[in-house]
Amino acid sequence: MKDYKREFVSFAIKRKVLRFGEFELKSGRISPYFFNAGLFNTGKDLETLGRFYAKALTNEGVEFDVLFGPAYKGIPVATATAIAMSNYYGEDIPFCFNRKEAKKHGEGGTLVGSELKGRVMLVDDVITAGTAIRESMQIIEANKASLAGVLIALDRQEKGTGELSAIQEVERDYSTKVFSIVTLADVVEYLSTHQDNTEAIKSINRYREKYGI
Numbered sequence: 001m002k003d004y005k006r007e008f009v010s011f012a013i014k015r016k017v018l019r020f021g022e023f024e025l026k027s028g029r030i031s032p033y034f035f036n037a038g039l040f041n042t043g044k045d046l047e048t049l050g051r052f053y054a055k056a057l058t059n060e061g062v063e064f065d066v067l068f069g070p071a072y073k074g075i076p077v078a079t080a081t082a083i084a085m086s087n088y089y090g091e092d093i094p095f096c097f098n099r100k101e102a103k104k105h106g107e108g109g110t111l112v113g114s115e116l117k118g119r120v121m122l123v124d125d126v127i128t129a130g131t132a133i134r135e136s137m138q139i140i141e142a143n144k145a146s147l148a149g150v151l152i153a154l155d156r157q158e159k160g161t162g163e164l165s166a167i168q169e170v171e172r173d174y175s176t177k178v179f180s181i182v183t184l185a186d187v188v189e190y191l192s193t194h195q196d197n198t199e200a201i202k203s204i205n206r207y208r209e210k211y212g213i
């Protein structure tokens, strides 16, 4: 595992964004771990988070013109990533995000920030069923832009509705690639090199036998 991936898992655990126990997911599954990106909730956290996203984007080498972060948790992700791309890679990249409810006065509409045009890099925290990504695709297509790729923080590597993962379904349906800063396999590798994680690893392995891809 690359150093920055190890550092990301450590950062998420320290900030209690990544926790172990018993959690009910949107899908109804009971998961032995949960990733709550809303707990990256200070200026320093966002600075660090943006640096990880920018690093992953640069490592993957995908070309894109604009960052798009779906409301709500995608908004600080896109903002922090754009700042980090400028600070660390000298690239001044436009970014935009949507409103969940259209604004009826002033400038109106659902988009805030730069124009949504060209090749769009969608950034968000996690994909579960793929709903947020599908909604974002409607916005991207309505603006005649194209999808360059998707970057999320954690790939849970679990089945969607069928045998494929929700991520694989998104990749198939939109002929795109979904990247992640880390995967569940990275999390398990990290846990196995640190003490007192035997129970958490056992529970995750049981969960993976049932829902893993």
Ligand SMILES: O=P(O)(O)OC[C@H]1O[C@H](OP(=O)(O)OP(=O)(O)O)[C@H](O)[C@@H]1O
Pocket (backbone or CB within 6 Å): 026, 070, 071, 072, 073, 074, 124, 125, 126, 127, 128, 129, 130, 131, 132, 133
């Ligand atoms: O793949 P999905 O099934 O759509 O799940 C993932 C989405 O769910 C969460 O957002 P949510 O829609 O809960 O809104 P929030 O960002 O306002 O919390 C999360 O931030 C993703 O955008």
Ligand SMILES: O=C(O)c1cc(=O)[nH]c(=O)[nH]1
Pocket (backbone or CB within 6 Å): 024, 025, 026, 027, 033, 034, 035, 036, 037, 126, 128
């Ligand atoms: O599937 C979910 O609901 C879910 C999983 C997860 O790890 N984090 C999250 O915010 N939602």
